[in-house]
Amino acid sequence: MGTAEPAKTPGRPGADTQVVPLRHPGRPRTEMQVVPLRHPGRWVAAAVVCLLAAMAVHSLFFSNVKRDGVTESRFEWDIINHYFFSTGVLEGLGVTLALTAVAMAGGILLGVVLSIMRLSPNPIVTGSSWVYIWFFRGTPVLVQLLFWYNAAYIFPSFTLGVPFGPALAHFNLNSWLTPFVAACLGLALNEGAYMAEIIRAGIISVDEGQTEAAQSLGMSRLQALRLIVLPQAMRVVIPPTGNETISMLKTSSLASVVVAPELLFRVEQIYAANYYVIPLLMVASLQYLWVTSVLMVGQYYLERHYARGAARQLPPTPLQRLRRWLLIRPDEHRWARLAHPKTVPLAGYPHE
């Protein structure tokens, strides 16, 4: 840093083929000025989008209709607002969240076991994992849910023991298989089949040299899998798992057919009594929507966590970017950075 920077000494002898570094537009420090490319198409697209958005906002919030001679707001926001925080809806949301969490946790656990079985050298183990996946992916979830709901009919009680031999444990399924348990079972067992394939894809995406290096350090196969392979597989596994979680949140509404008291079921109960069908469906949708949004943010940070070492430098999070942008000194062209975020360097704000 002690020597003068050559780029700041214009007219250096013999410097006619000098490379021009990119600087802030509007504040050229070099001999040549960079004229940013214009994009008229973008402005047209932006205008169209703004127009459509305005129409949507108007029809959603500011338009009225006449029903039976009474003028009221089109989407009955007062009713949506009233039921959004009602006890029934919140309880339903709680059950939906519990169902999603249990089904995903069970599914992931099952998926890990099935995927490891799938990669086992033992053909019987591999085969049984394959059959499981074949069956649970090959039949509709709705049918599986209905099956578990009615399982107590086929197995009123369930005895664990040696076939044709002594019994070890005894369950009374009739009392034990509540709608919630049936829904959890159905969703988790189904999810396990999908998670198994996702996790297997993650495991085989990790180079074989990693296992070899781990084994040459003296790790056992399982240690190598747990400490070396699975953490690396996570990068490949997390995006589709986030997808599955978000999808599960909504698939869990299928549990309403087996009278599990989840969000959609509770909403249906309410509108069966008061006929506010659309407002209550809006309530359910908005509840699903905000939980999905939270899950998406969670997924973003989880992905970042497992990207450690995968990229040389992690890009800043949207929050970090916003904070830095607000901290930019006025002479640093805050607005120019908005239009050209890639080309204008964040001077003076090194990566943390």
Add this chain to the structure above:
Amino acid sequence: MNEVMVSAEGVRKHFGRLEVLRGIDLEVRAGEVLCMIGPSGAGKSTFLRCINHLEKIDEGRLTVDGELVGYREHSGRLYELRDREVGQRRAQIGMVFQHFNLFPHMTALENVTVGPLKVKHEDKGAATERGREMLRRVGLADKVVAYPRQLSGGQQQRVAIARALCMQPKLMLFDEPTSALDPELVSDVLDVMRSLADDGMTMVVVTHEMGFAREVGDSLVFMDEGVIVESGPPKSVLTSPRHERTQAFLSRIL
């Protein structure tokens, strides 16, 4: 004469119908550096992998420090060892790969200490202390918290060497450690290996660096098509090869 560290007698290995090793006999004594050369596909990597039982041999006998790596011998029979027991023996044999195979989700220090912590169940403080020491030894004291992808190839390979050394092995295996490196980075890695040899580490090195083989190697083996064609002191094998195939190979690469 020192004790025998690696001993191979009639080692054979095939993959399906392909015979990769067809009767390998050799001996490496403690403190010796054995270099192996030979054309691609000769079976050099396979032999190294057999030494630490990453591959099972089909015939013959292969011992490290007097012990079979994958088996226990009892009244004339060989009993296969459990995964964990093989691990305990492998832990005493360091291996360095052509493509480094560092763990990309761990920093240099974590790469170096994961073995001592998880395999030898060492105390964290002691393992970290030695990990830093090993990284210093390979000239990377300032890269302790760097992830592999933030390092150059030469630096990565030196971390890989430190990782193997941190297990305090009695034998080090190198499989073409400089073949994937840019030419100007090769010497850094070779310097580390040379200093290891000077400290008396027993090493088996598959390499195409003839200068290294000549200066550091105690003996040189030329392998082709699964057999040892020629062996002896590096200088004599390199300057006056007796065998036709050795001559042909050397004339191609020199």
